[in-house]
Amino acid sequence: MLTERVSIAVIGAGPAGLSAAAHAADLGIPHLLLEASPGHANTIRKYQKGKHVMAEPGALPLRSPLPFAAAVREAVLEGWDAGLAAHRVNVRYGAEAVAISGSRPQFQIALKDGSVVHAECVVLAIGVQGNPRKLGVSGEDLACVQYQLDDADAYRDEAIVVVGAGDAAIENALALSKRNRVCLVNRAAEFSRAKEGNLSAVLKAIEAGTLSCFFKSSCARIEASAGAQRGYRLTLDTDTGEASVACDRIIARLGAIPPRQFLEACGVGFPGPQPTALPILSDQYESSVPGLYVVGALAGYPLIKQAMNQGYEAVEYSRGRAVEPADEPILRERFAPLPFGLTVAGTLALIRERVPLFAEVNPLLLRELVLGSEVHAPASGTVLFRKNDYTNSFYTIINGGVDMELGDEGQQRIALRQGQFFGEGSLLSGRRRAGSALAGAGCVVLETPRREILKLMSSVDGVRRVVDELFIIRAIQSSFATDASFDELRTVAAGARLNRYRPGEMLFEEGAVADCLHLVRSGSVAVLRQLGGRDVVTSYVAAGNYVGEIGLLGRTRRTASVRANVATETVSIDAAAFDQLLARNAALRERIQDTIRERLAANARMQGQTQAGDLISFLMQQGLGEATDVLLINESLCVGCDNCEKACAETHGGTSRLDRGAGPSFAQVHVPTSCRHCEDPHCMTDCPPDAIRRAPDGEVYIRDNCIGCGNCERNCPYGVIQMAAATPAKPPLLAWLLLGSGPGPGGVAGAPADPQAAKKAVKCDMCKDLGGGPACVRACPTGAAIRISPERFVELAHGSDV
Amino acid sequence: MAAMSSIHESALAYRGRRYLWVALALTAASVLAYAWHSPAVPPNGGTWLGYTLGTVAALLILLLLALGIRKRSYHSTLGTVSGWVSAHVYLGLALVVVATLHTGFHFGRNVHTLAYVLMCLVIALGIVGVVLYARYPARMSVNRQGRARAQLVEEVNDLNARALRVAQPLPAEFLAAVRSARDRLVLGGNAWTLLTGRDRSRVVLPGSDGASAPLANPFQATLIAWLGDRLARCQDGEVAPRIQSLLTLISAQRVAIERLKRDLAFQARLDAWLYLHVPLSFALLAALLAHVVSVFLYW
Structure with a gap:
């Protein structure tokens, strides 16, 4: 059996792993970078050609021997290729680690090919995507079996079997069916996990015969059939017996095995059972296994630059050197206005000591939380948020006090003291603030954005428990305006x-x-x-x-x-x-x-009023039950002039964020494809730079630090987010009117000046930066378009019955 | 049919019909002034009241024309476009009275009366527009049955694909007939076809003498008749049900085409109205300029 001995083994050749291995190489440490696939930076490699890779957060300096700056995908990858060669990084591709045992200084990493690597310490940087689930039948290792599809257009006139019934399988099968004979294999009798759009598309394709499908079937074995027209034969177990399919290629899309199982098998501890929980790490990225460092997305840091910095830092820490984290200057600046006069570490320790909520939070998580938050030291009487604001950040009082004004006229006043927190109501419900918060004397608060606090709640059970309990107590307090004591509640x-x-x-x-x-x-x-x-x-x-x-x-x-x-x-x-x-x-x-x-x-x-009831049911079926503000068009007034779309495009960089014609109607109320500013926005779920925010008036908008990854576009069930680049400015109205220079107002804008321009996610922001309210509504010539909140649906429906 | 929802406020009802009251007040003031005024000469555009009414009318025309600019000023916060349309309609109607009183009922074959006639034409067209805008949207909505236009097109295409599949195992002439009807299906057309909602689709049916000339096939009527004929003569117990289902599909397609054509016709008429109203307004503007300039030149 092959064995190899190194000082540092790095597992996973993504940004974090590459950076760690390159730094180890720089320091002359015997190292080995292990990567399961045939190449490095797989996630970035899978981006479409020419896609811009952004380098958020902008303020964070890069600390890595490898280069990285915002650029097109090709340039980033080339830079790393060159860096790997220049630093003489010892990398082994196609080397999948299947088990890690031991601890510092005696780790054994078992690889899939049976060889073992011995290391003094291990840097684990395998990301969060996990390994694809295998078919688990004989023949699964044949060359015809693949677990991903990069470009459906690369295949023609083949017989392809797609195994799986999720969105990935359906999307692959549909894309391949344009040029190939495709057959889907679904273990169940229907496609219950698929998105609505995919579901109807696949059923239509099956009905039309452009795609065939075996339901209630699973793979039994795969054999090469030499000499036949199709190179392979797949045998299926169906509910009516065995069936056999001749094919050239089998694409299995069975989901991924989350990396957590692997981590737990290595002995890494987790704080709770939630699937989103992050591993327990010290402030030096060291897991509960001494000498095993976890960095990058797996540790909860999805951005490339953060991951690269951590790779570097983990190698430093593994040598016993305490480097100052790359984000130290940012924190120092952030803490500068505070009245404590402490170092960064001192201030963090103070926060931990004063806020009981953070007692169980490990120093690394707390540091990350504070980095993602803002620290305010407002003058006494400053309004932190107002009643009925739609903001959803979470506040912790580090010093002084805060007064909460509840009730219709703010008649009920609650004094909050140092160490307490507030703002959990809007955070959890996505609704407006139930009261106003005013700073007291000497007030210092930490304002944490929704995503950061949710991440903490899912990682630390204690935090979740405390926030949940207080949510219930305060919800009772504000719902029933009771003066019952805290203990009674x-x-x-x-x-x-x-x-x-x-x-x-x-x-x-x-x-x-x-x-x-x-x-x-x-x-x-x-x-x-x-x-x-x-x-x-x-x-x-x-x-x-x-x-x-x-x-x-x-x-x-x-x-x-x-x-x-x-x-x-x-x-x-x-x-x-x-x-x-x-x-x-x-x-x-x-x-x-x-x-x-x-x-x-x-x-x-x-x-x-049965029609009124039916109308509300219809609106609910359109997912408007989670809306806060929705564009509705009265079809008995709409003349189809599309001035709403034109106004949207003209006021938002040339791309309309609404599609008037699309979407269903009922009782002459039309629900166009347009953002409804959900209470708990799906688009916010997985935004690496946390660019999607909620403004005080409720608008869910995307900030400029969008990295264009497209997660929000995929996560939005209502299809209201697009990836777009800004179009060139148009000539002024009078130039168009008098001189005929085009395109005119409302006309289709030209292509972006730079065809390589970075595409970012765009969506309705309710024209929050323009005066006068949403441009679509203001531009409607007939009064057909309105934006309302769901609370008015009943009022709307009342008018629909004669 | 459902009434308008109470939350939506049509342009005509904008802010409690604010501009209707403004227009009525303006009309009443003009009529009263005209009745009270007794100039030495017969009432005409040259008296002080004539000038006043003329100035008001000219300003009104400019204001009405400014709707086109406001509609395209997407950043403007000067009222809403719906409010502007409301003012446009009511003040446009008041303009008839103000401008007529301005003439003092003197008409002739000159540029002045040309401006007046053009104005009346534009306003008459405007009234047609108000009626179209009030009636068509609801009718379009009922016609589309809650679907988008793109979905109607998709339905027509979808039924085509299904018909072709059903025709596949039938004798070759059926596939040829269905395919020909699909290839010669015309959903768009020139302005007149769109406005009238006619269907100029054609079909080549396999006649007894081999290939024949394309026949008119409005709303698949010719194909349906041909299929009916074939079904009536069919003796084969296997083939007949297939022809029957083909007939069902093509009949469903007829309904979808009718719907789509009606929708396109409604939209075309709404668009065509704007293509008359706006150029005529510019003609009015030109005539108005000629009128004003000539009045000052000859004064």
């Missing part, structure tokens, strides 16, 4: 349950026993009544409100059903737990009775 909160519902799932049915109330924490729900044998929607309830209040007052049966419009979380509170509160507070009982009276009246109003 805490007992109520302790009995509360967190419930998750899928879109369309019932919270409870009409007539069922009513024993609890639901506070809608995120998402939204619809209230339904059975009328004339069918469900009629009578109201829409957004996050931050409650439903099922009858359950608290000793009434026994539900008077209506409640259904989740979108993925929804509720906090349910049992009647028993609430009883004590009610017993103490007669006004509270009255307020709840008022709500019930209003709901019943609304139900009565909607009765008989």
Whole structure:
């Protein structure tokens, strides 16, 4: 058996691994870079030709022997190729590590080919994509089997089998079917995991015969069939027996095995069971296994420059040298205005000591959190946010105090002290701020953007628990304006349950026993009544409100059903737990009775207005249950002039962010393809530079530090994000009118001046930087276009019945 | 049919019909002034009231023309385009009264009356436009049944593809007929075809004498008749059901084509109206300039 002995083994030749290996080479340390695939920087290699690779965060200096600056993909890769050669990096491609055992200074890395590498320490930089799941049948290693498809146009007139039923399999099969004979193999009887668009496209293709599909089938074996027209034979187990398919190529798209399993097998610890949890690391990237360093995306740093810096730093740390992190100057500058007069490390220690929430957070995570946050030392009386703002950042008080003003006129005032946090309501529900926050004397707060705090919550169980508990307590406080003490509310909160519902799932049915109330924490729900044998929607309830209040007052049966419009979380509170509160507070009982009276009246109003109910159902089916502001077009007014699209393009760099004609209609209400500024925006889910933010008025917008990766475009279920480059400026209106120079206002703009220009994600920003509101609405000549919030759907629907 | 939703405010109803009241006030003021005014000479454009009414009318015309600029000033925050349209409609109607009183009912074969006639034509067309804008959108919406135009086109193409597949195993003439109808299907056409919603599609049917000339096939009628004829004569128990399903598909396609043609016709008429209204307005502007210049020259 082949063995090799090195000082540092680096696993994974992405930006972090390359940088680490190059630095080790520079220092003359015996090293080996192991990469499972045949080349380095696979993720970047898979970008389309000429794609711009951006170098965010701009303020962070690069610390690596390899070059990196914003450039087209080819230039970045060439730079690294040259760097690898120049630094004489010892790299072995096609070397997949299957197990790591031992600890410093005795690691054994077992490779797939049976050889073993001995190392004193290991830098793990394998990214988060994981290894593709294999077919697991005999013949899976034949040359005809592949696990990815780079360019569907590269294949012609082949017989290709695509195995899998997810979006990747469907998209590959559809793309290949243009020039090849394609057959899909689906283990199930339907495509339940596919996106709506892919689902309808694949069913159509199967019906049209451009694609064939084996349902309820799985691969049994693959054999080379010498001399046959097609080089290989795939045998399938179908529910009617074995079937055999002659093919040239098999593409298996079975998803990936997340790297967590591999890490756990190496002995690396995780703080909790959530799939998004990051491994436990010291502030020197060292995992719970001494000598095993985890860097890059796997450690929670998705940006190239961060990953490269960490590769460098991990090698330094492994030599026992304490280098100053590359981001130290940034933090120093950020802490400069603070009244503490401490070093960076001192300030971080102070934050940790003063804020109990961060007690369990390891120093590396805390540093990352502070780096991603802003530190404010506002003058006393400064407004941090206002009631009804749509911001969703999270605040922690490091010094002094903050006053929260709640209630309609800010009559209820709560003083928060050093060490406490606030802003979790909007963070979790995506709704407007429930009150205003004003800085007190000597106030220093840490404002953490939504993504950073969610990352922390998913990594550290303790943080999640504390934030969840306080969310419930404050939600009860603001929903019922009760003056009950914190401890009393805490007992109520302790009995509360967190419930998750899928879109369309019932919270409870009409007539069922009513024993609890639901506070809608995120998402939204619809209230339904059975009328004339069918469900009629009578109201829409957004996050931050409650439903099922009858359950608290000793009434026994539900008077209506409640259904989740979108993925929804509720906090349910049992009647028993609430009883004590009610017993103490007669006004509270009255307020709840008022709500019930209003709901019943609304139900009565909607009765008989079946079309209004149907219209609301239709709007909910369009995913508007999670919207905060949506463009609706009244078809009885719209003349199809597309002035809305023209106005959008003219005010936003030449690309319209809305498509008027697309999208369905019902009862003359048309839902065009346009951003609805979701409460919990899908586009924010996976934005490496955290460029997608929510403005105080609710607009979800993309900042200039977008790196053009396209994640948001893929993650948006409503297809409202595009990748576009700015088009050249047009001649002024009078020049067009009098001299005929074109293109005129509203006309199609020319191509971008530089065809290689970097494409960035663009979407509706509700014209937040222009005066007067959204340009699409202002430009509508007939009054057909409006933007409204879902709270007004009922009002809208009322007008739809005659 | 559903009524307009209460949240949407049409241009005509803009801000409680604010500009209707402005227009009525302007009209009433003009009529009262005209009735009260008793000049030494018969009322005409040359008296002080005549000049005043003329100036107001000319300014109104400029304001109405400015809609075209405001509509294209996408960054402008000077009101909303819907508000401008509202003012355009109501003040345009008031203009008839103001301008007529300005003439003092003196007409002749001259550039002055030309300007007046052009103005009346533009306003009459404007009224046609208001009626079209009020009626067509709802009719278009009902016609499209909640679908987008692109979806209607897709449906027609989709039915074509399905018909071809059904025709595949049938005797060759069926495939030839369906393919020919597809190849000669015309969804667009010249302005007149679009405006009238006619279907100028054609089809070559395999006649008894071999190849024959293309026949008119509006809304697949010829193909449907031919298929009906073949079905009536069909004796083969295997073939007949296939012809039947082919007939069903082509009939469904007829409905889709009718819908699409109607939609295109509605849109074409809305567009055509603008192509008349706007150039005529520019002719009016030219005549108005001639009128004003000549008045000052001969004064």
